[in-house]
Amino acid sequence: MELKVRTLASYNAAGESPEILFWVGCAGSFDDRAKKVTKAVAKILQAADVKFAVLGTEESCTGDPAKRAGNEFLFQMQAMQNIAVMNEYGVKKIVTACPHCFNTLKNEYPELGGHYDVVHHTQLIKSLLDEGRIRVEGGIFKGKKITFHDPCYLGRANGEYEAPREVLSKLDAELIEMKRCKSNGLCCGAGGAQMFKEAEPGDKEVNVERTEEALALNPKVIAVGCPFCNTMMTDGVKHAEKESEVQVLDIAEMIASAADL
Amino acid sequence: MGVENIIFIIALLAGGGLFAFNVRKIIRNIRLGKKLNRTDRQADRWKIMTRVALGQSKMVVRPVAGFLHLLVYVGFVIINLEVLEIILDGIFGTHRLFAPLLGGFYDFLIGSFEILAFLVIFAVVVFFIRRNIIYIKRFRQKELNGWPKNDANLILLIEVLLMSAFLTMNATDQILQSRGVAHYIEAGSYPVSSMLTGIFSSWSTEGLMMYERIAWWFHILGILAFLNYLPYSKHFHIILAFPNVFYSNLEAKGRISNMKAVTDEVKLMLDPSATPPEPSDEPVKFGAKDVQDLSWKSLLDSYTCTECGRCTSSCPANQTGKLLSPRAIMMKTRDRLEEVGKNIDANKGAFVDDGKSLLHDYISAEELWACTTCNACVEACPVNIDPLSIIVDLRRQLVMEESAPPAALNAMFTNVENNGAPWQFSPADRLNWADEDA
Numbered sequence: 248m249e250l251k252v253r254t255l256a257s258y259n260a261a262g263e264s265p266e267i268l269f270w271v272g273c274a275g276s277f278d279d280r281a282k283k284v285t286k287a288v289a290k291i292l293q294a295a296d297v298k299f300a301v302l303g304t305e306e307s308c309t310g311d312p313a314k315r316a317g318n319e320f321l322f323q324m325q326a327m328q329n330i331a332v333m334n335e336y337g338v339k340k341i342v343t344a345c346p347h348c349f350n351t352l353k354n355e356y357p358e359l360g361g362h363y364d365v366v367h368h369t370q371l372i373k374s375l376l377d378e379g380r381i382r383v384e385g386g387i388f389k390g391k392k393i394t395f396h397d398p399c400y401l402g403r404a405n406g407e408y409e410a411p412r413e414v415l416s417k418l419d420a421e422l423i424e425m426k427r428c429k430s431n432g433l434c435c436g437a438g439g440a441q442m443f444k445e446a447e448p449g450d451k452e453v454n455v456e457r458t459e460e461a462l463a464l465n466p467k468v469i470a471v472g473c474p475f476c477n478t479m480m481t482d483g484v485k486h487a488e489k490e491s492e493v494q495v496l497d498i499a500e501m502i503a504s505a506a507d508l
Numbered sequence: 509m510g511v512e513n514i515i516f517i518i519a520l521l522a523g524g525g526l527f528a529f530n531v532r533k534i535i536r537n538i539r540l541g542k543k544l545n546r547t548d549r550q551a552d553r554w555k556i557m558t559r560v561a562l563g564q565s566k567m568v569v570r571p572v573a574g575f576l577h578l579l580v581y582v583g584f585v586i587i588n589l590e591v592l593e594i595i596l597d598g599i600f601g602t603h604r605l606f607a608p609l610l611g612g613f614y615d616f617l618i619g620s621f622e623i624l625a626f627l628v629i630f631a632v633v634v635f636f637i638r639r640n641i642i643y644i645k646r647f648r649q650k651e652l653n654g655w656p657k658n659d660a661n662l663i664l665l666i667e668v669l670l671m672s673a674f675l676t677m678n679a680t681d682q683i684l685q686s687r688g689v690a691h692y693i694e695a696g697s698y699p700v701s702s703m704l705t706g707i708f709s710s711w712s713t714e715g716l717m718m719y720e721r722i723a724w725w726f727h728i729l730g731i732l733a734f735l736n737y738l739p740y741s742k743h744f745h746i747i748l749a750f751p752n753v754f755y756s757n758l759e760a761k762g763r764i765s766n767m768k769a770v771t772d773e774v775k776l777m778l779d780p781s782a783t784p785p786e787p788s789d790e791p792v793k794f795g796a797k798d799v800q801d802l803s804w805k806s807l808l809d810s811y812t813c814t815e816c817g818r819c820t821s822s823c824p825a826n827q828t829g830k831l832l833s834p835r836a837i838m839m840k841t842r843d844r845l846e847e848v849g850k851n852i853d854a855n856k857g858a859f860v861d862d863g864k865s866l867l868h869d870y871i872s873a874e875e876l877w878a879c880t881t882c883n884a885c886v887e888a889c890p891v892n893i894d895p896l897s898i899i900v901d902l903r904r905q906l907v908m909e910e911s912a913p914p915a916a917l918n919a920m921f922t923n924v925e926n927n928g929a930p931w932q933f934s935p936a937d938r939l940n941w942a943d944e945d946a
């Protein structure tokens with residue numbers, strides 16, 4: 248499928264407005280692994296005939312890592328600038344494949360003047376499937392063991408545990424849960440700006456602990472819904488030297504692949 | 509009114525008065541914290557308090573401990589109905605004042621109290637074994653060494669003693685009743701203590717009366733003493749759990765507050781023509797260095813903490829051997845707040861700088877930088893304590909006041925500032941993914 252991605256500026260210049268803004272996020276824009284997820288999301292939106300736009304070079308970091316590392320100044324500078332851009336365009340609805348962007352846009356921007364209806368990509372994909380705008384059959388995932396690692400910023404932080412699971416259930420796979428799942432899920436170790444620094448001294452890396460728990464179930468796929476979890480779990484699988492047997496995939500990639508996009 | 513009644517009234521007033529005095533001090537300490545509005549959405553607050561504090565909904569997540577705790581909790585609350593009768597008997601010199609008024613229902617009540625008392629003793633014994641004999645990691649971690657561990661065991665001991673006094677008091681009472689001793693009216697049913705009468709049946713009537721009185725006094729004085737022990741103990745949660753849950757954060761857990769002082773400055777930076785905010789008398793601080801810089805809710809949290817360690821046992825940093833323990837964050841906050849309170853008492857109501865602060869002297873940067881902000885601690889806490897908000901407030905101090913984040917985070921900040929991304933990529937390349945091959 249050939250991707251046709253338009254910016255909000257181009258919609259604006261043509262006097263049109265899109266249905267939804269796809270907030271790509273920094274990982275989704277720059278990280279090689281996450282870029283694949285970005286493309287999968289774009290393909291799904293395109294296949295479902297969703298008129299979507301991206302901000303492109305007008306997008307900037309939401310400020311999440313700065314805020315959680317204690318740099319409230321930098322966070323609010325980022326937030327105010329992003330809000331100014333989005334309000335200028337009259338953005339109403341946003342989808343993002345990053346739970347950190349999702350949480351920040353949804354919960355922290357309103358007080359600073361940015362009021363948008365924000366959804367995580369798994370929530371949007373779930374409604375596209377429900378409405379029949381896209382269809383999937385199991386494809387290569389049919390009958391395979393899959394376990395889902397809850398992103399903290401989608402799950403505990405925002406109480407969304409079901410949408411990703413409902414999407415996965417459409418793949419006719421065998422969905423198995425880790426003992427620590429849903430509200431009890433264990434972090435991958437990347438949140439709170441840990442992604443950008445070495446871990447403090449300890450006796451184990453958090454991502455190794457978490458990946459071991461997932462691998463103990465013998466899954467074929469560890470499904471994720473966050474670019475940082477993706478990195479952390481992928482590293483964990485490599486650490487366990489299981490990369491030839493177990494894949495770490497974002498739910499969007501799984502759906503795009505199962506739907507032959 | 510006899511001497512005994514007067515002594516009783518004095519003890520009651522002294523015990524109650526001392527407790528009120530200590531509670532006022534604690535309220536004053538909590539008020540040292542920064543403002544935070546938690547009085548909105550009253551209906552939701554009553555609901556969450558009913559569910560989480562009264563209904564113990566988060567305790568049952570761990571079924572064994574949750575069930576045993578329920579026994580002690582229900583036992584404690586219901587048996588305390590008996591205290592009302594004890595107090596009135598003590599004041600008026602009566603004995604089992606409610607018996608003639610309640611008739612058969614009185615028998616039912618006393619019978620239920622006895623069964624509950626027995627269950628409380630059972631649960632407390634299991635708790636003691638769990639804490640001291642079986643190896644359960646959260647009860648063996650280093651922040652419990654010393655006073656916290658003794659505190660926990662002391663509470664268990666006090667509970668056993670109080671319940672034993674109650675049961676043996678009833679045992680002697682029913683023998684006295686059966687011997688037809690004046691004053692000991694026939695009342696009550698004694699499903700548990702009737703099994704203890706064998707111990708006392710050979711005693712003289714005078715001996716029994718003496719024991720019955722001693723047990724009665726021990727029970728009520730014990731309760732008064734226990735009440736006054738609470739403010740020094742993790743056991744204070746039996747009271748504070750209710751207000752603490754009532755004032756819970758009702759927003760999404762992922763939301764971290766936006767600092768108003770920063771908003772004002774950032775608005776000025778982005779638009780120099782904006783009107784600057786009214787200067788306030790308080791100097792603006794960016795983040796928290798000491799307990800006074802935390803919100804009052806964080807301080808209430810610290811007094812409410814039961815030191816159960818559910819937060820710490822679900823913390824990814826702690827599970828992987830990092831220094832961080834959210835329980836220790838709460839305990840250190842309370843310790844420092846108590847110290848600040850004593851400082852204020854010693855200095856006629858004003859805090860005098862003691863050269864110490866919560867950050868660095870109690871909580872180290874290493875602990876703070878280990879947090880992934882995953883909210884597992886907040887989710888796990890049975891009384892809705894939020895250790896994460898303290899961690900973030902202290903991090904803000906480290907970054908915005910002391911400019912002391914880890915070097916890698918400084919680099920990340922620079923990237924966000926210059927490139928609009930936490931990595932060193934050019935903002936011009938943001939859309940490159942759309943043209944690259946899949």
Ligand code: SF4
Nearest residue numbers: 823879880882883885
């Ligand atoms: S939010 Fe921080 S302190 Fe709390 S459980 Fe997660 S890593 Fe531990």
Ligand code: SF4
Nearest residue numbers: 813814816817819889
């Ligand atoms: S903060 Fe909550 S979970 Fe942690 S020790 Fe205190 S009461 Fe227990």
